[in-house]
Amino acid sequence: MSQEFFPNTSPGTRGLVYREPLIFERSVPGRSGASLPSAGVPETDPADEIPAELLRGPIEHFPSNSENEVVRHYVRLSQTNHSIDTGFYPLGSCTMKYNPKVNEWAARLPGFANAHPYLPPEQLQGVLELMWNLQNLLSEIGGFAATSLQPAAGAHGELAGLMIIRAYHLDRHGTPRKKVLIPDSAHGTNPASAALLGYQAVELPSNEKGMLEPEVVARAMDEDVAALMVTNPNTLGIFETHIKEIAEIVHAKGGLVYGDGANMNAILGVARPGDLGIDVMHYNLHKTFSTPHGGGGPGAGPVSVAAALEPYLPRPVVVKEGDAFRLDFDRPKSIGKLRTFWGNFGMMVRAYTYILELGREGLRRTAELAVLNAQYLRKLLEADWHVAYENPSLHEVIFTDRNLKETGVTTMDVAKALIDHGFHPPTVYFPLVVSGALMIEPTETESKETLEAFAAAMKAIYERAKTDPEGLKRAPEKPVVERLDEARAARKPVLRWTPDFEIPF
């Protein structure tokens, strides 16, 4: 790797990282990392009571390691990850903003971390107050009448929202209706959630500006349509300017509008989906409200509704009577329970902490700077890179690999090359309506020089594609592993360690 391809703009270096075996391969029988209390009570034998066939001793193939070895193993593994705290992570549509440390402190307060969900309300006033406050804050931010914090993730919030819509139609019209309209730029969870509830997902084409046109909705709209699902700004980063007219068209036929709140970060304090005709919306606390993504969850997907849909919210809901808070289970029209207990409370604590720290002005400032950063980066990149949609975008922007067509270098190669420059790649090949998409969302917490360093890396990759396309195909070269054979993983699935596991490391 020569210096010319890695200018000084790049923070990526090859640190000392370790190839680490599986914990099962490290085991030495007899070791232990556990500190156990003695029973302190008679050492009774379970076989007195439990049939022998239902009992077992220590599980074969479980590993044995001391605490130091276990800690070193997982620290070494962690070091092979890229993360927000390591560097820029412009994964479009995922809103990889900085995860504040005070949030982690808050969630670990013993009064929160050790609260049992089945204690009586008089022993839970603090946690219930926090939930009450958070649901009211979210209702205000989104422009809705009521909020349920129960859904575990965005897709779970979608499921909740569509169940609410189904319950509404059954209640009002005696039928759940049959179809759900979904723009072609939508996240895959939208059609999957609709299908899970037995709805036929009908795809609507977006126009050459990446927008949904009222005429397209009007043509598809009839009294079999339960709902239209929209993301606004959409996954192309473009604000659906006709949203109010579109909502009116849907409402005129008795349908409802579902809002996917994945991109709420772009419009915090600027516009409220509830004011635009959206009837139900989920938030992603792990996107807009800074709760960590955790390497793939846990997230949280609260769902807010307009007043007419409030009776259908998942039960229970937190209510306040006088100065006291309690859970109200007496909700005859509720869609029911979506999961055990009351929601991903640990994520609620973090989101609540974040909203209070930002306050009214900080929330709006967040949207402003998120859009500023995306626009600035777009400006820095658009000289070389083909932008998928010419019209202005908000908090994210989509480029493609079109300008590299004759070099044979693809979006995937660009993504892998960015890794060698020390950056996490953008979201690639999504949305599906854009060929070779590179979807970039910088978020508001990134500095100007980080954006410039990323742009310089993109420029270097662009130049290298013209002169050394084969070199790019070898990327990445700096991480602990090189490009992985994903086809083999699917063709010959190896999904757990067994004693005959033999892939060399």
Next chain:
Amino acid sequence: MRYHPHTPEEIREMLEKIGVSRIEALFAPIPERCRLDRPLAVPEALDERSLMEHLEELAAKQPKVPPFLGGGAYPHHVPPAVDQLLLRSELYTAYTPYQPEVSQGTLQITFEFQTYVTLLTGLELANASMYDGATAAAEAALMAVRLSRGRCTKVVVSRALHPEYRDVLQTYLAVGFEVVEVGFGPDGRTDLEALRGAVDEKTAAVLVGYPNFFGVIEDLRALAQVAHDKGALLVSCTTEALALGLLQGPGALGADIAVGEMQSFGNGLNFGGPGLGFFATREAYLRQLPGRICGATVDRSGRRGFVLTLSTREQHIRRERATSNICTNHGLNAAAATIHLSLLGREGLHALALVNYRRARYARERLAEAGCKPLFSGPVFNEFVVRAPKDAPERIRKAGLAGGLQLECYYPELPDGLLLCVTELHDRKRIDALVQALA
């Protein structure tokens, strides 16, 4: 705002480069009629110290003692080593490992998690985790329906299964499915005769707790026999995964799908969420498995690496034909469980399960002597139901303790049933205090 890096000067430079004069101009794509014309009714920003004091006040309102309470969420010791590893930024501030070359840590931990789930359940295949035990149970029922190619749309559920698991199942299967409940006997186990009467050729799955909501250990072999006789799958739902450190894995006893909640390993109570759903099944059902799966492969040089795989089942590829709509799973909770299991190790897991069993048994025996007799005769692990006076929760609270769940709101036929849970957090002194409070 400390999370916003730009100085006014930098903002000016950036706006100039973009070609606008004011930051508001960036919102030009949003029509005026769509804008909010007032500030949000959200409080003013708090400084860090004031914020911390507010949160400390809210947190202080919950009791400090470990509750004698399980019911799907279990108080256990979480070693500081687990939490300090979870606070590695590289683990908790990363996202789903879409770019495997820079996500090997998350992926290998997921692979280890899947391996642990297969060892605990005695099944060959596990996914990367689900939201919680109840949603995993609902997904298991849906998977069983898919495996029947839609021929079977009926699901039979034991009333001794956790009420919230049954509730969630009803929510997921509200339209187009038949959910039938069967009762339990005086031993607290699923009524085998009633089950035999309820399972028929239209039945896709039978769902039971293992141990069930009463803490009673079901005889999965007998239940599997009834399900399999009619071609239905047996789904075992384990809310207290620590029980699997003492009890035979459900796969070895005939369960076709084993789901449940693993919060007990490395995850605190957190007022009931996030939980950690696990999902294991037989290898033959791989293509119908919901959720993310991590697999081993090689890189360009032939060396080991891990990737998310078989994603053609999933929503981002398959959209409306996906096996589930699940996207985010509970990766960090799975990491916590993986780390905790690695610390416990082979002997430690079994020993911890034994401590739980022995302390719970001691509590049961002392309570019985004090007049709180067990309600069911079936064998239990660390949770059990006793007959207790109506004012039991109040007495427990007045003694400076917490917990005990009255079953009446879930089972009107059990008006004096009190569900208690005893773990390694409850030493003899605490147990004796509980017995005294209820005597």
